[in-house]
Amino acid sequence: MVVEGAKVDIRKSNISEIRHSDIDDIIAIKNIYSQPSCYSGTLQHPFPSLQRWQKRLSDLPENFHSLVAIIDGVVAGQIGMEVMSNPRRKHVANIGMAVDEKYQGLGVGEALVKAMVELAHNWLAIRRIELEVYTDNHAAIALYKRNGFIIEGEARDYAFRGGEYVDAFIMANVKES
Numbered sequence: 001m002v003v004e005g006a007k008v009d010i011r012k013s014n015i016s017e018i019r020h021s022d023i024d025d026i027i028a029i030k031n032i033y034s035q036p037s038c039y040s041g042t043l044q045h046p047f048p049s050l051q052r053w054q055k056r057l058s059d060l061p062e063n064f065h066s067l068v069a070i071i072d073g074v075v076a077g078q079i080g081m082e083v084m085s086n087p088r089r090k091h092v093a094n095i096g097m098a099v100d101e102k103y104q105g106l107g108v109g110e111a112l113v114k115a116m117v118e119l120a121h122n123w124l125a126i127r128r129i130e131l132e133v134y135t136d137n138h139a140a141i142a143l144y145k146r147n148g149f150i151i152e153g154e155a156r157d158y159a160f161r162g163g164e165y166v167d168a169f170i171m172a173n174v175k176e177s
Helices: 023-033 036-040 050-058 108-123 138-146
Strands: 017-020 064-071 074-083 092-099 128-134 150-161 164-174
Touching (some): 023 050, 023 074, 064 108, 074 108, 092 108, 108 128, 108 138, 128 138, 128 150, 138 164
Parallel strands (some): 092 128
Antiparallel strands (some): 017 064, 074 092, 150 164
C-alpha cells in the first residue's frame, strides 16, 4: 500500500490506513495521550486538555508532520515529527509517538515508524531522525532498533515521571549517503 507517497506494507496487521492526521482526529489523539502508558512513556502530562491538543494540531507549522494509523475506522496511534528549522540542522528531525493501549503489540508502532522514516528520508531530504526514549521502555527501544535507530548516548535524569527522575536514551536513524 502506498501511504502519503511512501511505501509501507500494512497487510500483515489490521491497519487499514496510515495518513496525515486531520482536525477530526484531535479528540482521538488527545484520548490516546491521556492513557497512562502513553503519557508516562512520553513528555505528556496526565489529564491533557482538549483545547491544548486543538491548538497543537489544528494549525500545524510547515515543519511538523503528524501521521495516524487507522484500524476499523479508529485512530490506533499517532506519530509526530518536527523538522528542525535552523538552517544548519534542516537535515534533522525529531519524532515522538504513542499507540492506544488497546492496539499495543499489534504492529501499529512499527507501521507508524516505518511510514515516518520513509517520509523523512525519501521525501523530505531528512538525513538524521532523532528521538528520546526512556531507558526502561524496552519494547520501544527494540522497535526503534528494528527500524535502524541506534543508541548514541544516555541522558541522566532526563525527565520527571511518576514522582522521580528517569533516564532516557538518545537514539538516531542516520541515512547513509
